[in-house]
Amino acid sequence: MSLIAFWGAVELGLVYAFVAIGVYLTFRVLDFPDLTVDGSFPLGAAVTAVLIISGVNPWLAATVAMIAGAIAGLVTALLNVRFRILNLLASILTMIALFSVNLRVMGKPNVALINADTMLSPFFGLGLRDFYVRPLFVGLLVLFAVVLVWRFLESDAGLSMRATGANARMARAQGVDTNRQIYLGIAISNALVALGGALFAQTNGFADVTSGVGTIVVGLAAVIIGETLFGARGILIALIGCVLGSILYRIAIQLALSSDILGLKASDLNFVTALLVTVALILPRLRRGGAAS
Amino acid sequence: MRSLLLAAAATLALALPAQAENVTVSVTAIVEHPALDAARDGVREVLEEAGYKEGENLKFVYESAQGNPATAAQIARQFAGDDPAVIVPISTPSAQAVVSATKDIPVVFTAVSDPLGAQLVTDMEKPGGNVTGLSDMSPVADHVALIKEILPEAKTIGYLYNSGEANSVSLLDVLKAEAEKAGLSVIESAAIKSADVQGAARALIGRADVMYVPTDNTIVSALEGVVSVAEESKLPLFTADTDSVSRGALAALGFNYKDVGRQTGEIVVRILKGEKPGDIPVRVAVGTDLVINKAAAAKMGVTVPESVLARATNVIE
Numbered sequence: 001m002s003l004i005a006f007w008g009a010v011e012l013g014l015v016y017a018f019v020a021i022g023v024y025l026t027f028r029v030l031d032f033p034d035l036t037v038d039g040s041f042p043l044g045a046a047v048t049a050v051l052i053i054s055g056v057n058p059w060l061a062a063t064v065a066m067i068a069g070a071i072a073g074l075v076t077a078l079l080n081v082r083f084r085i086l087n088l089l090a091s092i093l094t095m096i097a098l099f100s101v102n103l104r105v106m107g108k109p110n111v112a113l114i115n116a117d118t119m120l121s122p123f124f125g126l127g128l129r130d131f132y133v134r135p136l137f138v139g140l141l142v143l144f145a146v147v148l149v150w151r152f153l154e155s156d157a158g159l160s161m162r163a164t165g166a167n168a169r170m171a172r173a174q175g176v177d178t179n180r181q182i183y184l185g186i187a188i189s190n191a192l193v194a195l196g197g198a199l200f201a202q203t204n205g206f207a208d209v210t211s212g213v214g215t216i217v218v219g220l221a222a223v224i225i226g227e228t229l230f231g232a233r234g235i236l237i238a239l240i241g242c243v244l245g246s247i248l249y250r251i252a253i254q255l256a257l258s259s260d261i262l263g264l265k266a267s268d269l270n271f272v273t274a275l276l277v278t279v280a281l282i283l284p285r286l287r288r289g290g291a292a293s
Numbered sequence: 294m295r296s297l298l299l300a301a302a303a304t305l306a307l308a309l310p311a312q313a314e315n316v317t318v319s320v321t322a323i324v325e326h327p328a329l330d331a332a333r334d335g336v337r338e339v340l341e342e343a344g345y346k347e348g349e350n351l352k353f354v355y356e357s358a359q360g361n362p363a364t365a366a367q368i369a370r371q372f373a374g375d376d377p378a379v380i381v382p383i384s385t386p387s388a389q390a391v392v393s394a395t396k397d398i399p400v401v402f403t404a405v406s407d408p409l410g411a412q413l414v415t416d417m418e419k420p421g422g423n424v425t426g427l428s429d430m431s432p433v434a435d436h437v438a439l440i441k442e443i444l445p446e447a448k449t450i451g452y453l454y455n456s457g458e459a460n461s462v463s464l465l466d467v468l469k470a471e472a473e474k475a476g477l478s479v480i481e482s483a484a485i486k487s488a489d490v491q492g493a494a495r496a497l498i499g500r501a502d503v504m505y506v507p508t509d510n511t512i513v514s515a516l517e518g519v520v521s522v523a524e525e526s527k528l529p530l531f532t533a534d535t536d537s538v539s540r541g542a543l544a545a546l547g548f549n550y551k552d553v554g555r556q557t558g559e560i561v562v563r564i565l566k567g568e569k570p571g572d573i574p575v576r577v578a579v580g581t582d583l584v585i586n587k588a589a590a591a592k593m594g595v596t597v598p599e600s601v602l603a604r605a606t607n608v609i610e
Contacts, residue, residue, distance in 0.1 A: 001374070002371075002374030002375055002376070003374060004370060004373045004374030005370050005371045005373070005374035005375070006374070007370075008366075008367065008369075008370025008371070008373070008374065008394070009367065009370070011370075012363065012366060012367055012370075016363075099457070099485060103456055103457065108459060108462050108463070109456070109457045109458055109459045109462055110385055110386065110389075110411065110459035112389060112410070112411050112412035112413075113412070114389060114392055114393050114412040114413070115412050115415065130396075131370075131373075200363070200366075203393075204362075204366045204369075204389070204390055204393050204394075205389055205390075205392065205393030205412070206362075206386065206389040206390070206393070206411075208362045208386050208459075209457045210360065210361075210362060210386075210457055211361075211362040211363060213360065213361055214361065218363070250367065253364070253367060254367060254370075254371060257356060257367065257368060257371045258371065269359060269364060270359070
């Protein structure tokens with residue numbers, strides 16, 4: 001694997017680390033399987049691209065993208081909490097609706113940003129090669145997000161959210177408004193995913209309405225890889241696991257693309273992903289089995 | 294024995310530098326389907342004719358992103374790191390990913406309808422930088438004329454497309470303008486994934502006099518479903534992709550994507566011979582084939598006029 005390809009994989013892994021953290025919040029903390037992310041990722045890309053094209057500051061564009069993502073999450077939560085639609089189904093409904101919303105936002109399926117100024121533009125040409133600048137920049141944002149989410153989950157408010165996911169009835173008995181926790185958690189999760197989409201558009205030069213396909217699988221794979229490698233020892237470790245899991249997932253794909261090494265093609269990627277998640281799921285059992293015997 | 298080994302080693306050592314002169318051409322497409330694959334094969338053919346033989350002095354790398362822009366971005370980084378002589382991205386998202394991944398490796402994009410709108414180049418005549426390529430803007434005006442010639446009494450064209458594909462959406466605007474000039478109206482029916490295609494085709498029954506499919510990756514990959522609707526309901530099916538005719542469409546007027554690939558390959562060869570991509574203007578591919586399927590026409594209740602058959606490049610009985 002070449003240096004550029006390696007750092008490209010790290011960069012993409014860091015962009016999708018926002019997805020992984022978002023999926024961790026819904027799947028693990030809230031115990032709410034949320035497929036909205038397949039729609040909120042391209043939503044973030046679409047909103048940021050359209051705003052940047054119309055001259056809005058890229059930082060502001062990314063912030064608005066996060067708000068849009070949060071709103072998408074709130075819709076899912078509303079369908080589930082207020083109208084009692086099964087959580088998985090509620091998120092699928094929002095995800096499907098978002099495809100049309102994203103097309104409306106962009107007015108066409110693909111918006112190009114290749115020649116536009118992005119959040120990264122001021123950092124190019126400062127001496128570092130572009131392929132270092134991008135992962136470094138995204139990595140700093142990821143670090144910031146990890147610290148914020150970690151501090152939040154360790155706070156009293158975060159404790160209520162964790163209690164909601166762990167045992168909703170018990171949480172309610174302790175006076176926690178579990179409905180509010182679901183609204184909040186899914187909004188934060190989708191805001192992070194939308195930020196991932198916004199960064200994808202800005203680092204790769206385009207927003208495409210098809211870019212949401214399989215986001216949930218990628219996020220889930222990252223969470224599971226992280227858990228397998230680091231165990232579930234506390235919030236911070238789990239969050240770091242999400243980030244590293246996401247990076248490792250992309251490096252695995254990059255290895256599959258370096259067809260000279262393994263004889264794999266890009267068309268084998270789906271299989272590699274399935275294999276990766278399966279191994280990650282089986283590994284802890286095997287370990288336990290090994291310890292028992 | 295020892296000297297024999299030495300001689301063998303020396304021969305190997307001599308042979309190795311020749312190997313090192315290999316050029317690498319890396320090709321990527323957003324998805325695998327017959328037209329895009331034909332474009333890739335066209336590139337390879339021209340390279341071979343120009344003396345670049347795979348396995349001898351050419352390393353031809355091909356990766357498909359399986360319809361996923363994130364994978365396209367990763368393939369682009371892979372190629373940028375491999376540092377090949379030329380990168381050939383096929384389709385809009387693949388081209389955008391490659392163009393933002395490298396500012397110095399020569400890029401020859403192909404099968405992109407609107408290179409300016411996709412921001413691949415800022416000037417078609419003098420692209421500058423490291424990017425040039427070939428547009429496959431469909432000859433929509435000729436399509437409308439062909440429909441009128443074969444079906445003079447048709448009033449409404451049913452446009453079957455994926456509203457998520459950039460090329461198809463820009464072609465819809467062109468079609469509406471051309472149809473209006475010819476006194477026809479257009480109704481659209483969208484399918485966002487291949488499983489929806491047959492349903493979208495059925496939605497046109499009774500509302501359109503003819504079905505028209507642009508160079509749309511989603512519709513073309515599920516064309517058999519469209520063909521069965523066309524035959525059941527006697528709704529003549531025209532396509533912009535000529536490979537679709539042998540799969541059951543009535544007629545197509547369009548680029549033979551092997552030819553588009555060949556024209557792309559010619560640009561690649563010029564760059565391998567030392568020309569700068571920035572000096573090579575971006576062109577719309579030339580040459581269209583008219584392909585007619587008489588058996589399909591009969592099933593859809595259409596008799597193709599002799600005048601059309603006479604100038605067809607290929608007639609399938």
